Amino acid sequence: MATHRLLVDVHTHVYLPRYASFLRSRTSAPRIFSRQTTASNGSVTSEERLLILDNEPSGGRPVGPQYWDREEKLKFMDKHGIDVSIVSSANPWLDFLPAPTAHKLAEELNEDLESFCSTSPTLAQLQFKRLYGFGLLPLVPSASTSSLLSTIDQINKLPHLKGIIMGTKGVGKGLDDEALEPVWEALAKTGLVVFLHPHYGVDGSAWGEKENGHVLPLALGFPFETTTAITRLILSGVFDRHPALRILLAHSGGTLPLLSSRLASCIAHDPIVASRLKHDARHYLGDLYFDAVAYGSEELGFVSDTIGRAASFEGTQRGSQSLGLEAKRKIGSGRMLFGTDHPFFPPLSESEKWMSVVENLEAIERVDGWTDVEKDAVRGGNAVQLFGLS
Ligand code: URA
Numbered sequence: 001m002a003t004h005r006l007l008v009d010v011h012t013h014v015y016l017p018r019y020a021s022f023l024r025s026r027t028s029a030p031r032i033f034s035r036q037t038t039a040s041n042g043s044v045t046s047e048e049r050l051l052i053l054d055n056e057p058s059g060g061r062p063v064g065p066q067y068w069d070r071e072e073k074l075k076f077m078d079k080h081g082i083d084v085s086i087v088s089s090a091n092p093w094l095d096f097l098p099a100p101t102a103h104k105l106a107e108e109l110n111e112d113l114e115s116f117c118s119t120s121p122t123l124a125q126l127q128f129k130r131l132y133g134f135g136l137l138p139l140v141p142s143a144s145t146s147s148l149l150s151t152i153d154q155i156n157k158l159p160h161l162k163g164i165i166m167g168t169k170g171v172g173k174g175l176d177d178e179a180l181e182p183v184w185e186a187l188a189k190t191g192l193v194v195f196l197h198p199h200y201g202v203d204g205s206a207w208g209e210k211e212n213g214h215v216l217p218l219a220l221g222f223p224f225e226t227t228t229a230i231t232r233l234i235l236s237g238v239f240d241r242h243p244a245l246r247i248l249l250a251h252s253g254g255t256l257p258l259l260s261s262r263l264a265s266c267i268a269h270d271p272i273v274a275s276r277l278k279h280d281a282r283h284y285l286g287d288l289y290f291d292a293v294a295y296g297s298e299e300l301g302f303v304s305d306t307i308g309r310a311a312s313f314e315g316t317q318r319g320s321q322s323l324g325l326e327a328k329r330k331i332g333s334g335r336m337l338f339g340t341d342h343p344f345f346p347p348l349s350e351s352e353k354w355m356s357v358v359e360n361l362e363a364i365e366r367v368d369g370w371t372d373v374e375k376d377a378v379r380g381g382n383a384v385q386l387f388g389l390s
């Protein structure tokens with residue numbers, strides 16, 4: 001099997017057994033708790049539910065082995081033809097813990113994830129495993145720089161961990177906090193891929209009073225949170241100082257691609273902010289990686305166009321180079337990677353294929369203007385390269 005034809009899932013989560021047990025021991029969110037339900041015939045069944053936010057509607061969501069059992073992950077992969085998964089812990093990671101607990105648990109979970117991956121099956125005919133992982137840093141308020149750096153060092157030495165997953169809070173003040181400068185420096189040096197993923201959404205008062213379940217926070221709040229976090233990071237000049245940083249944005253970068261010209265215009269009207277940056281804001285999209293978890297081919301095409309356009313902004317001005325649509329799509333698709341968000345968004349019946357997989361694969365297949373080579377790259381070739389799998 002050629003590596004450029006692999007299907008690699010870069011957005012797929014797990015609550016490792018140690019983390020799930022820890023959540024079961026808690027009495028406030030985030031927690032896993034058991035709930036008994038009585039059917040109309042009087043039989044009582046117990047189900048586990050996951051509550052990750054205090055104000056989550058309807059007592060959280062049902063959870064089961066899909067969330068922690070490696071065999072379930074492999075079964076899901078087999079069912080959908082996924083060859084390799086780069087597995088990450090699911091939100092809210094360690095965000096809610098005191099610094100010493102977060103540090104200890106991060107290092108234990110990183111070891112757990114290493115063995116979760118290193119003992120996974122080897123892919124037939126190739127030298128690599130079916131599972132690799134993103135580790136965790138103890139990114140919590142009052143985390144010491146030395147604890148963050150020592151965990152980066154730990155992850156860098158674990159051969160099956162290829163990056164870290166990170167939320168948007170940093171050590172309490174967001175990702176543009178000067179306290180994180182040594183962290184970005186170390187991450188750029190190691191080449192570990194930073195998977196930036198939302199958890200908090202945006203202020204819930206924006207959602208009004210109607211009962212819309214998880215729809216608004218997940219469909220809009222999550223991507224807005226990612227958009228704000230990455231925009232603040234761009235404005236802080238991190239990419240000028242650490243061009244080697246490799247950041248992968250969840251959910252195709254939220255709304256950053258759509259808003260990047262507006263962002264550039266707002267910066268141009270603010271000389272203080274403008275003077276901090278070496279480039280037009282649109283340039284930085286070309287430094288980033290985007291998962292292809294957008295569920296629609298038009299959106300994927302649009303994201304690849306805006307990433308590809310980044311090459312036209314060499315400095316703070318639009319360069320004379322004006323790339324054609326084909327060239328932009330080629331550059332942009334080279335930075336996009338298939339993902340599923342498993343085990344979230346499960347189908348309603350066990351036997352069905354998962355909509356999140358089917359729709360995201362169909363979206364890739366149908367992007368106007370992506371060649372078969374580019375589609376293969378998004379499905380797996382880009383991931384093989386980015387994570388150095390071959
Ligand atoms: N819901 C979550 O809480 N996390 C995800 O990654 C996706 C859906």
Ligand code: ZN
Nearest residue numbers: 011013197341
């Ligand atoms: Zn996710």
